Structures are given as structure tokens and as C-alpha cells.
Amino acid sequence: MDEDILENIVLLTLVTLLSALQNLFFAQKVEHEGKTHTSRSFLRQGTPAFERVYCANQNCMDAYPTFIAVLWSAGIFCSQAPAAFSGLMYLFVRQKYFVGYMGETSQSTPGYLFGKRIISFLFLMSVVGIANYFLIDYFGSDVKQYIQTLAKASSALLLIP
Amino acid sequence: MDEDILENIVLLTLVTLLSALQNLFFAQKVEHEGKTHTSRSFLRQGTPAFERVYCANQNCMDAYPTFIAVLWSAGIFCSQAPAAFSGLMYLFVRQKYFVGYMGETSQSTPGYLFGKRIISFLFLMSVVGIANYFLIDYFGSDVKQYIQTLAKASSALLLIP
Amino acid sequence: MDEDILENIVLLTLVTLLSALQNLFFAQKVEHEGKTHTSRSFLRQGTPAFERVYCANQNCMDAYPTFIAVLWSAGIFCSQAPAAFSGLMYLFVRQKYFVGYMGETSQSTPGYLFGKRIISFLFLMSVVGIANYFLIDYFGSDVKQYIQTLAKASSALLLIP
Numbered sequence: 001m002d003e004d005i006l007e008n009i010v011l012l013t014l015v016t017l018l019s020a021l022q023n024l025f026f027a028q029k030v031e032h033e034g035k036t037h038t039s040r041s042f043l044r045q046g047t048p049a050f051e052r053v054y055c056a057n058q059n060c061m062d063a064y065p066t067f068i069a070v071l072w073s074a075g076i077f078c079s080q081a082p083a084a085f086s087g088l089m090y091l092f093v094r095q096k097y098f099v100g101y102m103g104e105t106s107q108s109t110p111g112y113l114f115g116k117r118i119i120s121f122l123f124l125m126s127v128v129g130i131a132n133y134f135l136i137d138y139f140g141s142d143v144k145q146y147i148q149t150l151a152k153a154s155s156a157l158l159l160i161p
Numbered sequence: 162m163d164e165d166i167l168e169n170i171v172l173l174t175l176v177t178l179l180s181a182l183q184n185l186f187f188a189q190k191v192e193h194e195g196k197t198h199t200s201r202s203f204l205r206q207g208t209p210a211f212e213r214v215y216c217a218n219q220n221c222m223d224a225y226p227t228f229i230a231v232l233w234s235a236g237i238f239c240s241q242a243p244a245a246f247s248g249l250m251y252l253f254v255r256q257k258y259f260v261g262y263m264g265e266t267s268q269s270t271p272g273y274l275f276g277k278r279i280i281s282f283l284f285l286m287s288v289v290g291i292a293n294y295f296l297i298d299y300f301g302s303d304v305k306q307y308i309q310t311l312a313k314a315s316s317a318l319l320l321i322p
Numbered sequence: 323m324d325e326d327i328l329e330n331i332v333l334l335t336l337v338t339l340l341s342a343l344q345n346l347f348f349a350q351k352v353e354h355e356g357k358t359h360t361s362r363s364f365l366r367q368g369t370p371a372f373e374r375v376y377c378a379n380q381n382c383m384d385a386y387p388t389f390i391a392v393l394w395s396a397g398i399f400c401s402q403a404p405a406a407f408s409g410l411m412y413l414f415v416r417q418k419y420f421v422g423y424m425g426e427t428s429q430s431t432p433g434y435l436f437g438k439r440i441i442s443f444l445f446l447m448s449v450v451g452i453a454n455y456f457l458i459d460y461f462g463s464d465v466k467q468y469i470q471t472l473a474k475a476s477s478a479l480l481l482i483p
Contacts, residue, residue: 001330001398008162010455013399016391017448023388024441031434061384062222065229066184068387069177076162077174112192119185126178133171169323223383226390227345230338237323238335273353280346287339294332 011084012075016068019091023064026057026098049102056101059112060094067115070122077129079148082155083122089158090118118158125151172245173236177229180252184225187218187259210263217262220273221255228276231283239290240309243316244283250319251279279319286312333406334397338390341413345386348379348420371424378423381434382416389437392444400451401470404477405444411480412440440480447473 033053067090075083097114128151132144194211228251236244258275289312293305355375389412397405415437422432450473454466 002326004163005166005327006399006455009398010452013395013448014452017395017445017452020388020391020395020445027385027388027435034434057384061387062218063188064387065222065225066181066188068391069181069229073174073178073181077167077171112195113188123178123181126174130171130175130178133167165324166327223379224349226383226386227342227349230342230390234335234339234342237331238328273356274349284339284342287335291332291336291339294328 008076008080011080012072012087015071015084015087015091019064019068019087022091022094023061026060029053029098029102030057053102056098059101059114060098063114063119067119067122070119070126073126074122074129077133078125079129079151082148082151083125085155086118086122086125086158090115093118121155121158169237169241172241173233173248176232176245176248176252180225180229180248183252183255184222187221190214190259190263191218214263217259220262220275221259224275224280228280228283231280231287234287235283235290237290238294239286240312243309243312244286246316247279247283247286247319251276254279282316282319330398330402333402334394334409337393337406337409337413341386341390341409344413344417345383348382351375351420351424352379375424378420381423381436382420385436385441389441389444392441392448395448396444396451398451399455400447401473404470404473405447407477408440408444408447408480412437415440443477443480 030053033050067087071083071087071090074086093115097110100110128147132139132147136144191211191214194214228248232244232248232251235247254276258271261271289308293300293308297305352375355372389409393405393409393412396408419432419436450469454461454469458466
């Protein structure tokens with residue numbers, strides 16, 4: 001593949017690989033919990049612990065394709081580095097969500113959604129990037145650089161808890 | 162990234178972003194329904210309404226990666242515009258499916274699959290596009306343009322309900 | 323799209339399309355089983371057969387995005403042919419897993435994870451490919467060719483059951 005293209009996707013690929021590793025870690029937890037309790041048809045007779053880890057994994061997996069889609073859109077159409085950084089933040093949030101879900105008593109499980117702020121940020125970056133792509137004839141390429149700088153600066157705001 | 166490449170994927174990215182937005186909308190519905198009824202371990206004691214919206218979301222999410230895969234294959238190897246148009250149609254069908262699933266009484270839920278015709282069309286486009294790629298030495302590039310025109314024309318057929 | 327890029331992804335796209343076809347086959351099985359037994363709210367009153375096919379499909383779908391992510395990372399950053407070959411092997415393993423899951427008595431279902439060896443191999447290829455990308459200034463391009471040869475050779479080892 002062309003060097004120029006690889007340069008534009010290498011950070012995104014790194015984050016994607018890390019997320020794949022995290023997926024495997026989650027799946028491993030489910031596998032382990034399922035084996036420990038020998039729950040045969042788990043949707044009925046699963047232990048609460050197994051049910052919780054299964055749900056946590058399910059919720060993470062449900063949100064995963066959406067995350068990958070906005071991560072790559074933002075990275076390719078707007079700016080790579082802030083998108084990859086946000087992706088990394090999302091992986092931290094997801095880890096915290098998963099661990100939190102497992103450790104919770106059944107009285108209060110976290111909601112179905114998580115990392116809304118990061119997904120919104122990536123979505124916004126994509127929209128701005130694509131809008132800029134269509135309007136580049138009117139605006140010129142100065143605006144693109146301005147947007148990229150803005151994205152870099154505002155991605156740091158995601159660090160605020 | 163190279164302008165030439167961006168031009169070839171911008172419509173696909175737009176459809177992907179729209180689908181991500183729709184995913185978030187579905188997830189929001191699940192979150193909302195789950196909070197309203199305070200179902201703790203929903204796989205057992207969920208209300209029928211929650212179970213229905215959870216199932217609808219699950220079925221949509223199960224089909225999502227397949228959709229993205231055929232959308233991008235068709236768009237890159239055959240022709241971008243008809244693929245993006247079909248993707249847009251799929252999003253409409255999905256919305257209708259989701260709303261229909263939620264509104265149904267539990268007597269008759271729609272099936273597990275939906276949008277079969279659109280997925281088949283995108284799949285066919287991908288196969289034709291890849292076959293054409295391998296056979297381009299024999300056929301020449303006239304055939305490719307012919308196929309693209311054909312794809313554009315036949316994508317309009319998806320509008321027939 | 324540029325011919326040069328298409329050449330570098332055509333095999334990966336082929337494997338992805340095949341996997342999409344397999345997904346549809348799995349979904350068809352779920353649809354069929356669900357209709358046969360007229361299970362309305364299946365998470366509760368589903369027959370054991372339906373529950374089994376639903377679980378098998380769910381487990382396959384949960385692992386699917388991870389598979390696609392490592393397949394494409396390995397194919398783009400390391401070497402296309404071995405990655406596509408491993409992907410093909412994964413599809414075989416998945417088919418065997420699905421059929422095995424359906425045919426099993428409820429006494430012993432297979433675990434949640436499958437195809438660990440292939441996913442690990444693809445993951446390793448991606449990591450080596452990306453490491454090589456960053457270190458290419460130090461190592462030179464000889465190392466890349468050496469790695470690609472090594473990947474081709476070792477992908478054959480996946481054939482050992």
C-alpha cells in the first residue's frame with residue numbers, strides 16, 4: 001500500500017487494534033465466568049455474576065461498530081491525531097464501564113449507553129470534516145487547517161472528567 | 162489523505178455517519194425504556210415494552226456489521242452513488258422495522274431479518290464489481306462503465322415497496 | 323478508486339464478502355428456527371433449539387467486528403495474502419462452531435470464544451506490521467519483505483488442527 005495512505009491511518013489502526021485487544025479481554029472474562037459457574041443455558045439459569053458480565057460485554061459490543069465508524073470518519077475526514085486520542089479516551093471509559101458493571105451490586109447497574117461525550121465529539125469532528133470537504137471550494141484550505149487545530153485543542157477537553 | 166481517495170468514499174462515509182446516528186437513536190430508546198421501568202436484571206424481569214425495544218435494537222445491531230461490509234465493498238469495487246443510495250434506503254427500512262417492532266403487540270413480532278432485498282442488491286454489486294476487477298484484462302474498461310450505469314439504473318428499483 | 327489501492331485490498335474484500343454471506347446464512351437459520359416454533363418473546367419461552375441457535379449466532383456476531391478489525395489491520399500493514407488466508411480459515415472454524423453449537427445437546431455447549439489461534443495470529447501480524455512501519459527508517463525495507471515471507475510461511479501452520 002502507498003506510504004502516504006498508511007501514514008494517514010496508522011494511529012487509527014493502532015487504536016482499533018487496542019480496542020480489539022480489549023474486546024478479547026472482555027470476551028475472556030465472559031468465557032471464564034461462564035465456565036466457572038457451568039451455566040448451561042445461561043439466559044435462564046445464569047448466576048447473577050455471569051449475567052452481569054454477559055450484559056456488560058453485550059452493551060460494549062453493541063456500541064462497538066458505532067464507535068469504529070465515527071472514529072474512522074473523524075480520523076480520515078478531519079484530523080487523525082485528535083480522533084485517535086479520543087478513541088484512546090473511549091477505551092479507558094469503556095474499561096471503567098465494564099469493571100464498574102461487573103463490580104456493581106444488582107441494585108444499581110449503570111445505563112445502557114456510555115462514553116456519550118466522546119462519541120459526540122468524534123461525530124462532530126466527522127460532520128465538520130465532511131462539511132469542509134464539500135465547501136472547500138468556497139472556504140479554501142485555510143479553514144481546514146483551522147479546524148484541525150481547533151480539533152486538536154478541544155480534544156484535550158475530553159480529559160476533564 | 163489524498164483528495165482522489167476522499168472523493169471516492171465521501172458518500173459512503175456520509176451514509177455510515179447517518180447509520181451511526183441512527184444507532185445512537187436506537188440505543189437512546191433502549192436507555193430511556195430501561196430507566197423508566199427500572200428493570201434491574203432485564204433478561205428476566207424486564208417489562209414487555211423494554212424487552213421489545215431491547216430485541217429490536219439487538220436485531221438491528223446484529224445485522225449492522227454485515228450491512229457496513231457490503232455497503233463499502235459495493236461502493237469501492239462497483240460504484241459509489243448507487244451503493245450510498247441503497248444504504249440510505251436500508252436506513253429507512255431499518256427505522257420502519259424498529260418503530261414497527263416497538264409498536265407491535267406481542268402477538269406478532271416481525272422476523273429477525275429485514276432489508277433482505279437491499280443487502281442482496283449490495284452483495285450482488287460487490288460480487289459483480291470484484292468479478293469485473295479480476296476480468297478487466299479480458300473485458301476492458303467498457304464493461305465497468307456499463308456495469309456502473311446498470312447499477313445506477315437498478316438501484317432505483319429498490320424504491321418499489 | 324486507484325487501481326493500486328484496489329489491488330491491495332481485493333482479497334480482504336473477498337473474505338469480508340464471504341463472511342457477510344456466512345452472517346446472512348446464520349441469520350437465516352435464526353429466522354427459520356424462530357418461525358418454526360412460533361416463539362413470541364423468545365428470551366423467556368424459546369424452545370431449547372431456538373435458544374441454542376440464537377446463542378450461537380449471538381456469539382458469532384459478538385466476535386465479528388474484532389475479527390474484521392484484525393483482518394484488515396493485518397492485511398494492510400503486514401501482508402495481504404496470508405491475512406486473507408487466515409480469514410478464510412476463521413470462516414471455516416466459525417462454520418464448524420455454529421454447526422457444533424446447534425447440534426450439541428444442552429449438556430455441553432462449546433465456550434464463548436472460538437478461533438483464538440487465528441485471531442491471535444492476525445493480531446500478531448498487525449502488531450509486527452505496525453512496528454515495522456514505525457521502525458522502517460532504522461531497519462530498511464529488507465525487513466518488511468522478510469516479515470511478509472515469514473507471515474506467508476507461518477500462515478500455513480494454521481492448517482494444523
